[in-house]
Amino acid sequence: MASDKDIMYPENFIITSSPYLRQAKNTRMIMLDVLIALLPCVVASTIIYGTRSLLIILVAVAFAVLSEGLSRRVMKRPQTIGDLSAVVTGLILALNLPIDIPLWQVALGSVFAIVVCKQIFGGLGQNIFNPAMVTRIAMMSAFSASFMTASRPVQWILDRFPDVIAESTATSSATASATMDAMSNPTPLQHFKDGGELFANVNNIFVNVFLGAHDTLAIGETCIAAILIGGIYLLLRGVIKFYIPVSYIGTVAVLSLIYGGFDLSFVGFQMVVGGLLFAAFFMATDYATSPLTNTGKVVYGIGLGLITCFIRFWGSLPEGVSYSIIIMNILTPHIDRWTRHKAFGQREKESMDRAAAKEAKHV
Amino acid sequence: MRVKLPDGVKDQVAHIKGGIHPDYNKNTHNSEPVTMPSPKTVRLPVSMHIGTACEPIVKVRDKVGLGQVIADSTSRISSPIHATVSGTVKSIREGDVTSSGSKVQIIEIESDGEMRPYEGLKVSEIRSKEDFIKAVRDSGVVGLGGAGFPTSAKLDTPPGITIDTLVVNGAECEPYITVDDYAMNNDIEPFFIGLTNTMKWLNIDRAIIGIEDNKVEAMENLLSYIKKDPALDINKNIDVVSFKAQYPQGAEKIIIYQTTGRKVPVGKLPHDVGVLVLNVNTLLEIGIFISTGMPLLTRLITVDGSAVRTPMNVLVPIGTSIAEVLDFVGLRENPSLVIMGGPMMGVAVSSLDKTIIKQNNALLALTQKDYSLADESECIRCAHCIDHCPMHLQPTSIMKALKKDEMDKVMDLQVMACIECGCCDYVCPAKIPLVHYMRSAKTKVRELGGHK
Ligand code: SF4
Ligand code: SF4
Numbered sequence: 001m002a003s004d005k006d007i008m009y010p011e012n013f014i015i016t017s018s019p020y021l022r023q024a025k026n027t028r029m030i031m032l033d034v035l036i037a038l039l040p041c042v043v044a045s046t047i048i049y050g051t052r053s054l055l056i057i058l059v060a061v062a063f064a065v066l067s068e069g070l071s072r073r074v075m076k077r078p079q080t081i082g083d084l085s086a087v088v089t090g091l092i093l094a095l096n097l098p099i100d101i102p103l104w105q106v107a108l109g110s111v112f113a114i115v116v117c118k119q120i121f122g123g124l125g126q127n128i129f130n131p132a133m134v135t136r137i138a139m140m141s142a143f144s145a146s147f148m149t150a151s152r153p154v155q156w157i158l159d160r161f162p163d164v165i166a167e168s169t170a171t172s173s174a175t176a177s178a179t180m181d182a183m184s185n186p187t188p189l190q191h192f193k194d195g196g197e198l199f200a201n202v203n204n205i206f207v208n209v210f211l212g213a214h215d216t217l218a219i220g221e222t223c224i225a226a227i228l229i230g231g232i233y234l235l236l237r238g239v240i241k242f243y244i245p246v247s248y249i250g251t252v253a254v255l256s257l258i259y260g261g262f263d264l265s266f267v268g269f270q271m272v273v274g275g276l277l278f279a280a281f282f283m284a285t286d287y288a289t290s291p292l293t294n295t296g297k298v299v300y301g302i303g304l305g306l307i308t309c310f311i312r313f314w315g316s317l318p319e320g321v322s323y324s325i326i327i328m329n330i331l332t333p334h335i336d337r338w339t340r341h342k343a344f345g346q347r348e349k350e351s352m353d354r355a356a357a358k359e360a361k362h363v
Numbered sequence: 364m365r366v367k368l369p370d371g372v373k374d375q376v377a378h379i380k381g382g383i384h385p386d387y388n389k390n391t392h393n394s395e396p397v398t399m400p401s402p403k404t405v406r407l408p409v410s411m412h413i414g415t416a417c418e419p420i421v422k423v424r425d426k427v428g429l430g431q432v433i434a435d436s437t438s439r440i441s442s443p444i445h446a447t448v449s450g451t452v453k454s455i456r457e458g459d460v461t462s463s464g465s466k467v468q469i470i471e472i473e474s475d476g477e478m479r480p481y482e483g484l485k486v487s488e489i490r491s492k493e494d495f496i497k498a499v500r501d502s503g504v505v506g507l508g509g510a511g512f513p514t515s516a517k518l519d520t521p522p523g524i525t526i527d528t529l530v531v532n533g534a535e536c537e538p539y540i541t542v543d544d545y546a547m548n549n550d551i552e553p554f555f556i557g558l559t560n561t562m563k564w565l566n567i568d569r570a571i572i573g574i575e576d577n578k579v580e581a582m583e584n585l586l587s588y589i590k591k592d593p594a595l596d597i598n599k600n601i602d603v604v605s606f607k608a609q610y611p612q613g614a615e616k617i618i619i620y621q622t623t624g625r626k627v628p629v630g631k632l633p634h635d636v637g638v639l640v641l642n643v644n645t646l647l648e649i650g651i652f653i654s655t656g657m658p659l660l661t662r663l664i665t666v667d668g669s670a671v672r673t674p675m676n677v678l679v680p681i682g683t684s685i686a687e688v689l690d691f692v693g694l695r696e697n698p699s700l701v702i703m704g705g706p707m708m709g710v711a712v713s714s715l716d717k718t719i720i721k722q723n724n725a726l727l728a729l730t731q732k733d734y735s736l737a738d739e740s741e742c743i744r745c746a747h748c749i750d751h752c753p754m755h756l757q758p759t760s761i762m763k764a765l766k767k768d769e770m771d772k773v774m775d776l777q778v779m780a781c782i783e784c785g786c787c788d789y790v791c792p793a794k795i796p797l798v799h800y801m802r803s804a805k806t807k808v809r810e811l812g813g814h815k
Pocket of ligand 2: 780784786797801
């Protein structure tokens with residue numbers, strides 16, 4: 001065993017407690033999966049709205065990463081830009097913005113999302129509200145003019161598929177783009193609330209699924225196909241579970257069916273407008289701000305659906321999705337408490353204790 | 364993929380939620396064991412079990428025979444220590460057994476190289492349950508799956524408790540380890556002697572051998588033995604039950620649930636639901652003692668890890684130093700982590716000077732690429748730890764409550780039900796040492812006297 005002599009036994013080994021095996025998947029890989037899942041939306045928004053989309057995304061991501069790095073440094077906390085969560089926040093925020101928004105507003109939004117909505121609470125996983133959602137709402141009131149106009153697809157799409165924007169707006173779109181008269185080119189939900197037609201052309205499936213046969217405010221929420229591909233990717237990768245998207249979208253569908261008097265095109269319209277699908281897959285499933293247990297997730301999804309419909313049908317705001325998420329974010333800690341797991345054998349123990357207590361009483 | 368099970372093997376009756384699928388690395392599966400030559404000296408701690416430590420009953424310079432009792436205790440929860448070589452007691456000194464830091468006496472015996480059996484060894488006569496339990500105690504057998512709880516104490520159930528089912532734990536769900544698998548394939552006769560005697564003397568009507576579905580050969584072997592043994596009848600008093608290969612199927616409460624459908628209440632023991640769980644090797648050693656009178660002196664252990672030249676199962680006298688075992692097997696590179704037991708629940712050793720003890724079933728010499736240590740970052744609330752906890756706990760919630768010192772909440776979250784299996788740690792993307800937090804939380808709850 002001469003060769004064994006070469007092997008030196010160290011004086012001391014690593015001594016930590018078990019387990020010694022951990023799977024490779026880490027926070028960064030999860031965030032990377034989210035980024036991959038958002039890629040179809042990025043591509044779709046670039047095709048539909050042109051390269052300005054990419055510019056918005058770049059600015060949002062760059063400022064998110066920058067402010068994450070700086071705030072960690074200022075707070076003297078370990079650096080976290082490597083976990084990619086700031087990239088995710090920046091990207092999701094960007095996809096929630098309209099195409100014509102000034103870039104300085106985008107930058108400011110990113111800084112707000114990271115510094116105020118995330119780092120002040122202690123960073124990843126500690127924030128109460130979904131940073132992109134709060135930021136979008138904050139930006140809507142601060143820069144309301146930027147959010148009045150629906151995003152307008154590039155010219156070749158308008159030429160080829162005139163259906164992509166709702167009829168009432170289509171007729172006025174020429175003048176609208178010239179005058180930038182915000183109220184003449186309202187978002188579809190506003191348009192619907194004002195008593196307008198639902199779809200420009202419901203029958204053109206291709207337009208519906210890929211280009212959105214309605215006006216959308218945010219660049220990321222237009223292409224239904226891209227959202228679904230990303231959502232399914234996240235489900236398959238085990239990054240998200242189906243509980244929240246299914247219970248959220250399901251609740252909205254059922255309520256719309258009832259409210260709309262079993263009009264399927266009304267249900268379809270409710271599904272695709274207002275960023276519902278994008279939010280259901282990418283924002284409502286945000287780990288930090290949604291409940292932990294599966295039961296909790298279902299409760300959360302149903303709550304989101306109820307509030308979204310409530311605001312859409314009876315409220316005066318077209319922004320059902322954003323507000324429902326913020327409201328349910330507040331409820332998340334409570335839902336966590338109500339839907340706490342029972343340990344394996346806890347029920348059995350409780351019934352045993354009850355039986356013992358009864359016995360004791362009899363004696 | 365569902366494995367095709369041999370005829371006669373039953374499927375699990377219930378499924379737990381949670382669990383994980385680490386790489387099993389059963390490199391030593393079916394490898395012929397190698398017997399290690401008896402070492403020049405052995406060092407035997409007087410406590411190789413959970414419970415009261417024994418007192419040495421030999422003195423320095425005493426001559427001892429192989430199998431002679433050298434330390435014992437009057438406590439019920441204890442197990443005698445036997446000389447694993449014949450020779451002379453060289454020293455009795457304090458030392459620590461593993462890395463726990465608690466000191467016990469360690470008896471060092473210098474071998475005379477003869478392996479001369481102690482003349483007092485004889486086959487016990489068993490006529491009653493009491494005789495049987497005493498024999499098990501005399502055999503020095505403890506929970507050989509790794510727990511190390513004295514088996515005689517486990518058999519000696521309190522009055523009022525009826526055991527109707529013996530569950531044999533053949534899950535062997537920890538990565539690398541294959542010694543139970545080996546026993547079920549090769550030492551089948553003494554194993555069944557242990558099993559039938561346990562059933563007979565404790566008056567247990569039914570036995571269930573629980574086994575993971577990656578051990579089809581072992582199932583076939585068990586079935587063919589059962590067919591031959593007149594005391595056993597697959598339709599009446601014994602079952603071979605297979606369950607999915609997944610970690611931690613071998614945890615007591617889980618194997619009970621999956622083979623019998625019974626749930627052990629939190630804070631209760633298997634016997635509270637009429638079940639006794641014994642590991643395959645525990646029964647095997649009982650069988651050997653009953654038929655030969657030879658107590659537990661050696662252990663078959665899996666030696667593996669990428670620092671080891673050839674992974675193998677080695678028959679090692681208890682009390683041999685780890686360095687000697689590794690020398691015998693041969694290393695190809697320097698290990699940076701050496702574990703007694705499996706990588707999920709084993710214990711890291713602080714030096715190779717430590718010795719093999721009764722409940723060791725593996726010795727892993729690992730290098731960087733075999734293991735992955737905690738590197739805590741912020742919890743992202745992904746809930747993976749919750750989804751994979753076989754005890755249905757919420758490790759992240761417990762950790763956060765502990766950090767805020769909210770002990771009421773920690774208790775409400777049932778931390779005492781944690782079996783420290785490590786699934787939560789394994790899946791956590793933030794690499795938080797959750798088990799470490801669970802252990803601290805449990806210690807703290809115990810200190811507060813609460814066992815809610
Ligand atoms: S697995 Fe880790 S990161 Fe995920 S919730 Fe549990 S503790 Fe937090
Ligand atoms: S170590 Fe405890 S908390 Fe973690 S998975 Fe196992 S039983 Fe659950």
